[in-house]
Amino acid sequence: MGSLVHIEKLSFRYLESKQWTLSEIELEVKEGEIIILAGPSGCGKSTLLRCMNGLIPHMYPGDYQGSVTIDGIQVREEPMGILAQKVGLLFQNPENQIFMFSVERDIAFGPENLALPRQEIRSRVDETMRLLGIEPLAQRAPHELSDGQKQRVALAGVIAMRPKLVILDEPTSLLDPKTASELVSLIQDLNTRLGITFVVVEHRLDLLTKLATRMVVMNEGRKVLDGKPSEVLSNERVGAYGIVVPSATRLYSELAKEGVKLARVPLAPSELTEQLRRIRR
Amino acid sequence: MINFSNVDFTHQNGVVALRAINLTIDRGEIVAVVGENGAGKTTLVRHMNGLLKPSRGIVTVDGVDTRRRSTAQLSRKVGIAFQNPDHQLFSDTLENEIIFALKNFGFPEETIRQRLDWALNFFGLEQYTKDSPLILSGGEKKRLTLACILAWDPDVIILDEPTVGQDAIQKERLAEVVKMFKSVGKTVVIVSHDVEFIWPLQPRLVIMSAGRVVGDGPARDLMRDRGLLESARVTQPQLVQIHAELKASNSHPFVDTLEARKYITDMVKR
Ligand SMILES: Nc1ncnc2c1ncn2[C@@H]1O[C@H](COP(=O)(O)OP(=O)(O)OP(=O)(O)O)[C@@H](O)[C@H]1O
Ligand SMILES: Nc1ncnc2c1ncn2[C@@H]1O[C@H](COP(=O)(O)OP(=O)(O)OP(=O)(O)O)[C@@H](O)[C@H]1O
Numbered sequence: 001m002g003s004l005v006h007i008e009k010l011s012f013r014y015l016e017s018k019q020w021t022l023s024e025i026e027l028e029v030k031e032g033e034i035i036i037l038a039g040p041s042g043c044g045k046s047t048l049l050r051c052m053n054g055l056i057p058h059m060y061p062g063d064y065q066g067s068v069t070i071d072g073i074q075v076r077e078e079p080m081g082i083l084a085q086k087v088g089l090l091f092q093n094p095e096n097q098i099f100m101f102s103v104e105r106d107i108a109f110g111p112e113n114l115a116l117p118r119q120e121i122r123s124r125v126d127e128t129m130r131l132l133g134i135e136p137l138a139q140r141a142p143h144e145l146s147d148g149q150k151q152r153v154a155l156a157g158v159i160a161m162r163p164k165l166v167i168l169d170e171p172t173s174l175l176d177p178k179t180a181s182e183l184v185s186l187i188q189d190l191n192t193r194l195g196i197t198f199v200v201v202e203h204r205l206d207l208l209t210k211l212a213t214r215m216v217v218m219n220e221g222r223k224v225l226d227g228k229p230s231e232v233l234s235n236e237r238v239g240a241y242g243i244v245v246p247s248a249t250r251l252y253s254e255l256a257k258e259g260v261k262l263a264r265v266p267l268a269p270s271e272l273t274e275q276l277r278r279i280r281r
Numbered sequence: 282m283i284n285f286s287n288v289d290f291t292h293q294n295g296v297v298a299l300r301a302i303n304l305t306i307d308r309g310e311i312v313a314v315v316g317e318n319g320a321g322k323t324t325l326v327r328h329m330n331g332l333l334k335p336s337r338g339i340v341t342v343d344g345v346d347t348r349r350r351s352t353a354q355l356s357r358k359v360g361i362a363f364q365n366p367d368h369q370l371f372s373d374t375l376e377n378e379i380i381f382a383l384k385n386f387g388f389p390e391e392t393i394r395q396r397l398d399w400a401l402n403f404f405g406l407e408q409y410t411k412d413s414p415l416i417l418s419g420g421e422k423k424r425l426t427l428a429c430i431l432a433w434d435p436d437v438i439i440l441d442e443p444t445v446g447q448d449a450i451q452k453e454r455l456a457e458v459v460k461m462f463k464s465v466g467k468t469v470v471i472v473s474h475d476v477e478f479i480w481p482l483q484p485r486l487v488i489m490s491a492g493r494v495v496g497d498g499p500a501r502d503l504m505r506d507r508g509l510l511e512s513a514r515v516t517q518p519q520l521v522q523i524h525a526e527l528k529a530s531n532s533h534p535f536v537d538t539l540e541a542r543k544y545i546t547d548m549v550k551r
């Protein structure tokens with residue numbers, strides 16, 4: 001499969017800041033991948049995402065070195081409008097991207113700007129609202145929603161653009177656990193049915209690790225780990241990078257210290273208990 | 282300390298967000314409020330410092346009807362860290378953000394300095410003292426909102442989704458603060474979808490759904506009730522799931538991985 005994101009020796013420093021926020025980042029994302037991006041608060045995750053959709057350097061001034069290529073386009077050279085058709089970004093704070101007077105209008109805003117036919121816009125908006133289970137909110141004013149509802153509306157706006165690459169900045173952080181797991185199923189569904197590639201910043205790893213193709217860990221602006229989620233999560237250094245290792249996964253290494261060796265790194269409670277049942281027999 | 286008696290609340294747009302709430306929170310309790318998006322959790326806690334007043338029924342804080350007090354008066358006693366930092370932060374620098382309330386409450390200069398230093402250090406924000414809150418990362422902004430509230434040391438601390446954007450190290454520290462508050466007899470109300478964070482605190486659990494309180498009791502009991510949790514779109518913490526799937530004979534689910542590790546090791550080696 002082709003390369004969708006190609007980042008080479010990327011370094012960035014915000015105008016106001018003393019240190020480099022990103023240092024010599026190298027990252028390759030293939031079409032169809034689902035990547036988890038993790039690391040301590042303030043390590044530069046959101047900054048890296050901004051470099052992928054062009055907010056950096058187009059909206060945030062600063063020192064920029066290296067290059068970011070998305071689907072063959074040099075982010076630095078292209079205007080944001082062109083990039084918006086390839087890359088959709090869900091902001092960490094949903095309020096920064098919902099602004100119309102109704103939920104429905106808000107979701108239609110992006111497709112309208114692409115000057116799509118009315119029919120197409122209508123069907124995209126309806127389908128997206130259905131996928132995200134927000135049809136009952138269609139006529140509500142976005143600012144009158146609860147925070148979790150706002151997060152789903154903001155995501156709908158991103159999905160309605162049908163971009164090749166969707167980058168999500170902590171998409172489940174405001175969602176109730178059931179809705180969060182539905183969102184993860186939705187990511188899987190969009191990935192298999194529409195071939196959308198995902199880069200997802202997450203602190204809550206219990207759900208997403210099962211479908212992610214890779215997990216990338218950053219620390220102090222550098223990429224420090226990159227591999228399969230089960231490999232990265234069982235790496236003894238993850239604790240130092242502030243990764244919240246799910247309990248079932250953490251027990252893999254804790255049990256090893258007691259001499260209980262499991263064959264596979266469990267990514268969910270059931271994967272742990274199944275293996276234990278087999279040992280017990 | 283805080284009492285809701287038959288409280289209903291209807292938003293201006295006609296959405297009924299609270300229905301017949303009866304709830305008493307005693308001094309020194311640690312309460313976690315969970316429930317689906319839109320269940321009414323934020324609306325509930327905003328009644329606790331008078332930001333919202335009931336459409337029907339009565340909310341009292343220390344026996345006083347919240348309608349008889351201004352939010353400013355109530356805030357000295359009940360501090361809320363908002364779910365969305367942008368609704369709370371407004372100053373030009375982190376320092377000013379934190380001392381704003383301290384000055385308003387008339388703390389002496391000396392105390393203000395001490396509290397400011399403590400808050401910035403504790404939340405790992407000291408390098409930004411003179412910077413604008415606008416340049417902070419998502420998680421840093423969230424920690425600043427927590428720092429502001431904790432700095433003025435209210436009797437009741439309400440944290441609306443405090444773990445959003447926090448890494449494992451920050452969550453650990455937050456859990457420590459909550460335990461510390463508990464030990465000095467403060468009341469803490471945590472609204473959170475993060476069941477993995479709540480579980481080791483072993484709080485009293487209040488489960489909300491569609492504007493009502495549908496469950497209220499010790500987390501160690503309620504977290505085992507899958508049917509009840511599902512009705513409010515809450516899932517069980519992983520350790521509770523593991524405990525249930527192993528049909529472990531312990532009377533209560535594992536509180537932390539250490540307990541689980543010990544039990545499983547014994548089980549396998551038996
Ligand atoms: N506009 C800005 N100007 C100056 N510095 C900034 C700006 N935005 C972010 N920073 C700084 O850059 C660093 C990285 O921020 P970033 O938002 O990328 O972190 P993050 O990994 O997403 O953290 P979190 O998990 O808390 O959201 C932080 O130290 C932050 O203070
Ligand atoms: N400012 C407002 N105006 C009108 N309706 C509102 C407003 N804020 C919230 N609501 C509605 O009130 C209900 C309860 O919202 P609330 O914010 O209390 O939910 P919540 O349990 O905190 O949800 P979340 O987990 O998503 O934060 C929801 O139906 C919501 O749409």
Ligand SMILES: [Mg+2]
Pocket residue numbers: 045046047092169418419420
């Ligand atoms: Mg961020």
Ligand SMILES: [Mg+2]
Pocket residue numbers: 146147148322323324364
């Ligand atoms: Mg809320």
